Amino acid sequence: MGDQADHHPYTRSRDARPEAGGGRRGYVPLFGRILLGNLAVLLVACFVIYVVVTPARLSKLATDEALVVTLCLVTLVNLVLVRRVVVPLQQLTLFARRVDPAEPGTRFPGAGERSEAGELALTFNEMLERLEHERAESARSVLAAHEGERLRVAQELHDEVGQTLTAVLLQLSRVHGRLDGELGPVLGEAQDAVRESLEDVRRIATELRPETLAELGLVSALATLSENFSRRTGILVEQDLQTDLPALSEETELAVYRVAQEALTNVARHAESDRTELHLLDGAAQLTLVVRDYGRGLPGSRVDGNGIRGMRERAGAIGGRVWVGAPPEGPGSEVRLEVPLRR
């Protein structure tokens, strides 16, 4: 955590826009505009009344009329000036209400106009930027801790439980070889149970920490994941995995893998589908992962569950985005992850 001060978002954005808080606005403030506007109207009125319309011809009626007209003009000028500030403020309020932390990247369009509202919008956008940055950073560190823990548990499972079970299996085999009579089948069952447990340990360790991802890369790991998923759940996975991917960081590979894993788990839990599609597409500027099922689809009013939130966090930590919803056509639901690629 020691290096956090180096790239603190607050310091960074202040450095990036020194003029924002420095008082150099580049426009006349609202107070000045209203004062100047009123002053101008009053001066013009005075000029008209006392110079154009001469005092000699000034009657009681004309003074009253001039007063009414001037007051109307002053009100109009104030209205126009204030409106130009209030309308963008209302828009900004509406926008602020709609901002969804789960959908980062949305910004208020009217930012940067030379007015109080424009400056407020700019500051608001900057604040969104900082919050999103902070959010992605904290998600990253939480996920890193999470992965570290998974790695530790997987290693421990393999090194401790797996080895002990292996030793037990060897002992049972040895006894089985010496045994004859009716206890043979009983021991055989015990051996089978230990074998199953060994397989479980192996499977759980693999789910916790995919060995194939580090050894064979993302595509192989996704292929292995879908095969194991099909074997375990009986749900067919149609794979469409583009193989010639650009070099991805390990963080990105792991994030894509975890999103696929979570999406498949959701299919098995909720979708009631007997068929899934897993696509991995390498576009010009982004990598796209799509997990699509042909089940009952998503319920209408749905609050994001832990799984979907987890996927969003994974994606956010690598600068990507996740959509969960109905596919463009046909039944079922779709999880789509897009990760921008730096080439």
Add this chain to the structure above:
Amino acid sequence: MTSALDSRNAGHTGPPADPGSTRPTRILVVDDHPAVRWGLVQLLEDQRDLEVALVATTAEAAVGQAEGDTIDVAVVDYQLGGRNGLWATRKLRALPAPPRVVIFSAFADHLAANCVVAGAHALLGKSSLGEELCSTIRAVAHGRVLIPRVPSAMVRLLRGRLDQQEQITFGMLLAGIPETEIQRALGVSAEQLMRRRAGILSKLEALPGEAPGDEGNERRERAVSSYPGVERC
């Protein structure tokens, strides 16, 4: 598992035990976990035709011990502390009287190609240890090769990591062509082929089990340290 085994008799040189002799098959056991090691020794000692001649806990120790002895079959755990079982396999196969090698691992699925390249004769999952291990040792001692067939998609993926010369050698090894024939076909000496095998293996293994401190270890470190919160113990 047995149905998936691919038997290639002619794949490797090495002295298959004479089936007519009454001499038991001499075995080297290599495993770093005490309970598993003990279980293996006990199980094999119980077999009348098998004899545990040597026991080692690390890859280096196994090679050192086997140098001064005549071993028929080495039973090697893939995951050992330090250098892995495939490293041990390569070194054992380079000995003047090379033993035949049975590798076992908890994650046997994706090791088949690496085992072939390292020169192993059989690959077993950990849940197959037991009677299947004994029968595999006997089959291997009699000259058989029992390594699961490598899926073609995996072969394609792995080939992509090799240069052209290596791809040819890799293909020949996977096809089970005997070493002497590969040497003749490619016009290389036994030693050159051995080096090429080592080169291929280092490219196939993303986390190679070579020496601590060498490139393999750095890559392993990097794989872990890419998660900022993780410290390797």
